[in-house]
Amino acid sequence: MTGVPWWRALPAVETWVPCGDGLHPVRWQDGALTLPAHADPEGEAVLAALGGERAACLEVAEAWHRHDDDLDLLAVGPRGPDDDVGVSWDEVREFRENRLGSRFARRLPGSGGFGAGLFAGTGRPGSRPMIPAGGRPGGGGLPPGPPPELAQLRAERLEMLILLALGSAFQQLLSGTIAAAWADGGLRAGEAADHRPALEAALTGRLAPAAKAWLGVDPDLVEADLAEAGRAGEHSGWGELGLTGSRAGARLRATLPVGWLATVWAPGLAVVDGHLVVAVEQAAWPDATVLAVPAPGRPPVRLRVRAVDGETGIDVGGPGHSAQWAHWETTDSQEGGQR
Amino acid sequence: MNRDRAERHLRLAAEAGLRRARALSDDGGPGAQAVFSECVLRLNGVAMALTAVGALDVDAADDIMVQFQAALAVRRRLQPQTAGPLLRRGRRARVMAAAGAGATAGPGAPAEPEPAEPEPPAKPWRLWPVGRMLPFRDEFVAGELYVLALLVTARRAQALTFAPLRPAVSGGIFSGFPEPFARLVAADDRGTAYQVTFQGGGAGLQWEGELNIEPAPPDGARWLELATGAGTPRLRIDLTGPPPTAEVSGQPQDSQPGEQLLEHAAQQLLATSAAGRIGDTRRQAYGLGDVVTALEAAGALSPFSPVPGYLATICERLGIGNHGITAAPSARLPGPWLSVLAWSGRRHRPPVHDGTAALSAVLPDVNGARVALGGLHTRSQQTFLHLVVAPPATSGDRPDGGPFSYRDFCCWLRDDTSQWHVAVPGTWHGETGGELAGTLRVLPPLGRDSTRLTVLASTLTGRVRAEVPLRWWAAP
Numbered sequence: 001m002t003g004v005p006w007w008r009a010l011p012a013v014e015t016w017v018p019c020g021d022g023l024h025p026v027r028w029q030d031g032a033l034t035l036p037a038h039a040d041p042e043g044e045a046v047l048a049a050l051g052g053e054r055a056a057c058l059e060v061a062e063a064w065h066r067h068d069d070d071l072d073l074l075a076v077g078p079r080g081p082d083d084d085v086g087v088s089w090d091e092v093r094e095f096r097e098n099r100l101g102s103r104f105a106r107r108l109p110g111s112g113g114f115g116a117g118l119f120a121g122t123g124r125p126g127s128r129p130m131i132p133a134g135g136r137p138g139g140g141g142l143p144p145g146p147p148p149e150l151a152q153l154r155a156e157r158l159e160m161l162i163l164l165a166l167g168s169a170f171q172q173l174l175s176g177t178i179a180a181a182w183a184d185g186g187l188r189a190g191e192a193a194d195h196r197p198a199l200e201a202a203l204t205g206r207l208a209p210a211a212k213a214w215l216g217v218d219p220d221l222v223e224a225d226l227a228e229a230g231r232a233g234e235h236s237g238w239g240e241l242g243l244t245g246s247r248a249g250a251r252l253r254a255t256l257p258v259g260w261l262a263t264v265w266a267p268g269l270a271v272v273d274g275h276l277v278v279a280v281e282q283a284a285w286p287d288a289t290v291l292a293v294p295a296p297g298r299p300p301v302r303l304r305v306r307a308v309d310g311e312t313g314i315d316v317g318g319p320g321h322s323a324q325w326a327h328w329e330t331t332d333s334q335e336g337g338q339r
Numbered sequence: 340m341n342r343d344r345a346e347r348h349l350r351l352a353a354e355a356g357l358r359r360a361r362a363l364s365d366d367g368g369p370g371a372q373a374v375f376s377e378c379v380l381r382l383n384g385v386a387m388a389l390t391a392v393g394a395l396d397v398d399a400a401d402d403i404m405v406q407f408q409a410a411l412a413v414r415r416r417l418q419p420q421t422a423g424p425l426l427r428r429g430r431r432a433r434v435m436a437a438a439g440a441g442a443t444a445g446p447g448a449p450a451e452p453e454p455a456e457p458e459p460p461a462k463p464w465r466l467w468p469v470g471r472m473l474p475f476r477d478e479f480v481a482g483e484l485y486v487l488a489l490l491v492t493a494r495r496a497q498a499l500t501f502a503p504l505r506p507a508v509s510g511g512i513f514s515g516f517p518e519p520f521a522r523l524v525a526a527d528d529r530g531t532a533y534q535v536t537f538q539g540g541g542a543g544l545q546w547e548g549e550l551n552i553e554p555a556p557p558d559g560a561r562w563l564e565l566a567t568g569a570g571t572p573r574l575r576i577d578l579t580g581p582p583p584t585a586e587v588s589g590q591p592q593d594s595q596p597g598e599q600l601l602e603h604a605a606q607q608l609l610a611t612s613a614a615g616r617i618g619d620t621r622r623q624a625y626g627l628g629d630v631v632t633a634l635e636a637a638g639a640l641s642p643f644s645p646v647p648g649y650l651a652t653i654c655e656r657l658g659i660g661n662h663g664i665t666a667a668p669s670a671r672l673p674g675p676w677l678s679v680l681a682w683s684g685r686r687h688r689p690p691v692h693d694g695t696a697a698l699s700a701v702l703p704d705v706n707g708a709r710v711a712l713g714g715l716h717t718r719s720q721q722t723f724l725h726l727v728v729a730p731p732a733t734s735g736d737r738p739d740g741g742p743f744s745y746r747d748f749c750c751w752l753r754d755d756t757s758q759w760h761v762a763v764p765g766t767w768h769g770e771t772g773g774e775l776a777g778t779l780r781v782l783p784p785l786g787r788d789s790t791r792l793t794v795l796a797s798t799l800t801g802r803v804r805a806e807v808p809l810r811w812w813a814a815p
Binding site for chain 1: 343346347350351353354355357358361402403406407409410413414415
């Protein structure tokens with residue numbers, strides 16, 4: 001990342017969550033999540049730990065901080081503006097109450113999960129479990145209640161649903177927050193090499209739709225490699241892009257730093273006016289100066305861009321809804337190259 | 340093989356699957372099944388292949404599948420399975436460690452497992468072909484218990500059996516467990532009584548399984564007698580002669596891991612098509628192209644390997660078009676593949692006669708598992724090879740079915756007319772961590788005119804060959 005904080009191209013965002021008997025705002029601004037309806041969240045957290053009722057807003061904030069570097073959540077979150085990740089607060093409540101009928105609580109019919117495919121024992125032709133002979137069922141009864149590890153996993157799943165129920169703008173922000181944690185200067189940057197496959201998949205999954213919008217490339221023919229820390233673009237300062245032909249069609253290969261997800265993708269800057277944005281030089285929402293590539297193989301140009309007609313912002317969307325992705329337009333360009 | 344490349348490939352395949360799912364219809368509509376087959380099953384096939392060749396940990400693959408299903412669910416494309424894959428022990432252990440649970444034992448803590456009974460020292464298996472029949476009858480059911488072979492291991496003896504049943508009264512109806520099996524007793528020449536339990540099962544009027552006889556008869560025992568109760572016929576098994584030795588050999592595997600896995604896939608296709616289950620064949624072929632690509636990406640299969648072309652040939656000959664393999668069909672096929680494929684393509688398949696053959700061969704270790712072949716039976720144009728497997732000691736956190744559950748296990752049989760047969764796992768039963776008994780279904784079926792078999796079994800690590808004579812002794 002450049003020296004610009006990753007969130008400078010993002011506006012303040014607010015949404016409303018069911019808390020107690022009403023709806024409370026949850027706000028994100030300048031990289032931080034706040035709870036305007038709770039003057040002393042730390043004090044409330046202490047009371048809750050002593051047996052008091054935990055406010056739903058606090059649950060949101062705790063979940064946010066627990067998952068602000070969670071690559072599992074990044075794998076579930078949105079890939080682009082048209083990727084509708086929809087979880088409602090009703091569904092969160094159903095999951096919490098473990099209601100039958102919740103779409104997050106039911107088993108997948110016919111699925112053995114991992115292990116039920118072509119190479120699975122249970123999927124083999126003719127394979128069938130024997131009928132236990134003589135009424136000698138194996139295994140004893142289950143202890144009452146879920147085992148602790150299952151309770152822990154359910155709690156993790158509940159937190160994921162709570163965070164996704166905050167709406168698309170917060171999903172974007174959380175994805176950006178997670179990516180920033182693994183980018184240069186982030187708290188987990190030192191471990192990024194050990195999580196390279198997950199980070200590269202996260203990059204590819206978000207670059208692919210952007211590349212389709214940029215060049216019309218088949219998203220299945222887009223692959224992104226992670227630029228190593230400190231070497232993000234030994235050649236160019238931002239990374240590399242290459243387009244090659246293949247039997248299946250044009251194939252785009254990119255090398256980008258994971259920070260691209262935080263600084264470029266999360267604010268919705270990936271493609272602006274036919275350019276693929278590869279870095280943000282300066283930003284103060286709604287204005288930003290970016291480096292953008294007009295075509296693979298060509299050097300990037302500097303563009304001044306501005307967010308227009310995006311519904312992003314405080315008080316937008318109303319209770320239970322958050323804002324949409326911003327739309328950016330060029331206000332000034334410096335064609336001729338800027339590396 | 341490259342683990343990072345394998346994981347990356349699976350994750351990128353998940354991204355592609357997510358894009359496909361988003362292009363399909365919303366949750367609940369007719370597209371829900373398409374999401375499952377187009378996305379989940381295809382990715383699952385890739386995950387299974389990568390773990391089977393050891394390119395990716397089961398837990399890592401499991402995590403990716405769970406994430407993928409969650410990603411589909413929050414986009415209203417799928418109802419996620421919330422429990423199954425999450426309960427794998429590897430992940431559970433990690434969660435427990437992360438939560439700091441299990442560090443101290445308390446009322447809510449999981450019970451410590453019972454300390455395992457120490458394993459007796461490994462003792463050579465003794466296997467006798469038996470080839471005898473024990474008739475039985477009570478007021479509900481009558482039948483014959485065919486005892487194919489007796490295997491004596493350190494802890495017990497196991498008699499491999501199958502039993503055709505019929506209602507005791509002509510025109511009657513019988514279903515359920517045949518009670519004479521619960522009354523089985525055994526004794527040796529010294530008057531020592533043994534506990535006998537039937538383990539196995541069946542469908543309708545044909546049962547198969549093993550008689551667990553405990554403890555193991557001592558070395559000096561001269562015979563063992565089985566009966567279904569006092570005053571009923573007895574079946575005596577002679578233990579005085581030395582167990583016959585079979586001609587067996589083993590060697591390390593020289594094929595690439597991916598080739599071995601694809602040979603397993605080919606066996607599945609050939610078996611289902613030979614059995615006339617072309618719908619299953621199509622289902623198995625679906626997504627094979629993804630598997631080939633994944634194996635190449637993980638370095639488990641050379642891009643120059645001819646095996647994907649062989650698979651494409653099989654699919655082409657069977658009229659299957661949705662396999663996704665990009666390799667061109669090959670003009671040549673390995674002999675066993677071609678032989679079984681040719682049999683499947685015959686318009687007229689000569690019937691084979693029912694029969695029961697005793698054979699006995701203890702194979703060299705198959706991937707660390709001990710395997711004993713105990714007999715063969717053919718009935719209603721279906722042939723089954725009976726065997727006992729002692730899986731290798733594993734990490735202990737997953738049931739191991741030995742070759743029955745290895746996704747790389749391949750078994751070919753050649754009869755004395757040079758017809759090849761494929762043998763694929765049929766049914767099996769046993770204890771986790773203990774010995775398993777079961778059958779391999781043999782296709783095409785073998786008839787009583789076969790007098791000798793060549794058995795070729797292989798896994799990722801080794802190949803085993805056995806030459807076994809067949810002694811047909813009954814035609815049930």
